[in-house]
Amino acid sequence: MNYIWSKKSLLEFIEKNINKIVWRKDYIFSDLFAGTGIVWRYFKEKWHKVIANDLQYYSFVLNRNYIWNHSDLYFANLVNEIPELFTGNVNTYKQTVLDYLNNLKWKKWFIYKNYSFWWTKWSEYERLYFSDENAIKCDTIRQKIGEWKDKNLLNEDEYFFLLASLLEAIDKVANTASVYWAYLKKLKKSAEKTLILEPANYNNDLLSHDIYNSDVNKLILETSHDVVYLDPPYNHRQYSGNYHILETIAKYDNPKISGKTGMRDCSEQKSDYSKRWEVKKAFAELIKNIDAKYVFLSYNCEWLLSLDDIKEIMWSRWKYWIFTKEYRRFKADKTENRNHKKDSVTEYLHYVEIR
Numbered sequence: 001m002n003y004i005w006s007k008k009s010l011l012e013f014i015e016k017n018i019n020k021i022v023w024r025k026d027y028i029f030s031d032l033f034a035g036t037g038i039v040w041r042y043f044k045e046k047w048h049k050v051i052a053n054d055l056q057y058y059s060f061v062l063n064r065n066y067i068w069n070h071s072d073l074y075f076a077n078l079v080n081e082i083p084e085l086f087t088g089n090v091n092t093y094k095q096t097v098l099d100y101l102n103n104l105k106w107k108k109w110f111i112y113k114n115y116s117f118w119w120t121k122w123s124e125y126e127r128l129y130f131s132d133e134n135a136i137k138c139d140t141i142r143q144k145i146g147e148w149k150d151k152n153l154l155n156e157d158e159y160f161f162l163l164a165s166l167l168e169a170i171d172k173v174a175n176t177a178s179v180y181w182a183y184l185k186k187l188k189k190s191a192e193k194t195l196i197l198e199p200a201n202y203n204n205d206l207l208s209h210d211i212y213n214s215d216v217n218k219l220i221l222e223t224s225h226d227v228v229y230l231d232p233p234y235n236h237r238q239y240s241g242n243y244h245i246l247e248t249i250a251k252y253d254n255p256k257i258s259g260k261t262g263m264r265d266c267s268e269q270k271s272d273y274s275k276r277w278e279v280k281k282a283f284a285e286l287i288k289n290i291d292a293k294y295v296f297l298s299y300n301c302e303w304l305l306s307l308d309d310i311k312e313i314m315w316s317r318w319k320y321w322i323f324t325k326e327y328r329r330f331k332a333d334k335t336e337n338r339n340h341k342k343d344s345v346t347e348y349l350h351y352v353e354i355r
């Protein structure tokens with residue numbers, strides 16, 4: 001998934017510098033602001049046990065599938081509804097179920113009625129987040145997954161696999177400039193394409209990993225770690241707003257929504273790391289309470305926390321240092337609309353070794 005402030009292009013930089021500091025090869029890697037999980041997935045592939053956490057539920061769904069699922073799925077309770085499962089084998093079961101979902105008879109509901117043009121043009125706010133077809137397909141598939149879950153026809157692994165596949169697929173056809181604060185006035189090329197579910201594949205492995213859906217400052221009071229990686233938000237834009245429609249599709253809880261963007265009430269999920277007056281206190285508490293051997297932090301120089309704040313706070317736990325790299329800025333909007341006009345920023349990887 002195309003995620004704002006993703007560290008996809010910084011994975012080698014992060015790993016190289018962590019490995020300079022941590023000599024042991026068998027460390028446990030905790031990614032406590034995991035987002036789509038791109039960072040922990042990289043470390044998991046290198047045979048580290050991983051612990052992942054994020055405040056958002058859509059992120060939990062993705063991480064739950066990619067991190068926790070580690071063996072084949074059989075969908076045994078769906079054979080009555082999908083007889084093709086009788087004739088396949090373990091390599092085809094996932095695709096057989098996705099094909100079935102891709103071809104269901106359409107059932108309109110929440111996403112169509114609130115985020116597609118045809119329906120919303122009759123209401124107070126017109127919204128063009130998805131083509132009509134894709135909005136209806138999303139509703140159809142989401143309702144079927146929910147129905148199977150309610151009837152106990154899916155185990156948890158199967159449920160999160162299907163939900164993660166839907167989130168990945170719908171994001172690919174969203175008519176946005178990446179985040180869901182606004183939609184584009186006309187359907188862009190990728191949004192005209194038909195939503196097709198593809199398997200959200202994960203690696204089978206034998207290690208057991210942990211996954212949480214919690215505020216990091218609460219989680220840290222109850223858990224111990226080894227090597228911690230922190231990648232908090234950099235600015236005042238809450239992730240609950242950035243991805244509010246994915247949150248709604250993941251929960252499918254018929255929320256009250258408001259305004260031009262059709263935003264759900266996100267007050268429960270407002271992060272202190274995106275609040276100018278709270279962030280320093282939250283970060284100081286996190287670092288003070290963390291039970292770990294090493295903490296690494298990605299943060300660039302120009303946002304809510306100053307370099308001096310970070311230094312002062314991390315130093316309080318013992319040996320502090322910093323690695324840097326020039327990084328191309330994420331562009332979700334037109335250059336002239338942004339406050340920051342530079343095309344590149346310096347990315348910092350701070351760390352503290354804890355005594």
Ligand SMILES: C[S@@+](CC[C@H](N)C(=O)[O-])C[C@H]1O[C@@H](n2cnc3c(N)ncnc32)[C@H](O)[C@@H]1O
Nearest residue numbers: 005006007033035036054055215216231239271
């Ligand atoms: C910069 S993004 C992480 C990106 C991720 N490393 C990647 O490369 O895809 C920050 C993440 O922190 C999460 N977050 C914000 N505040 C949080 C909090 N208080 N506790 C846990 N997660 C939080 C957001 O939901 C978001 O997914």
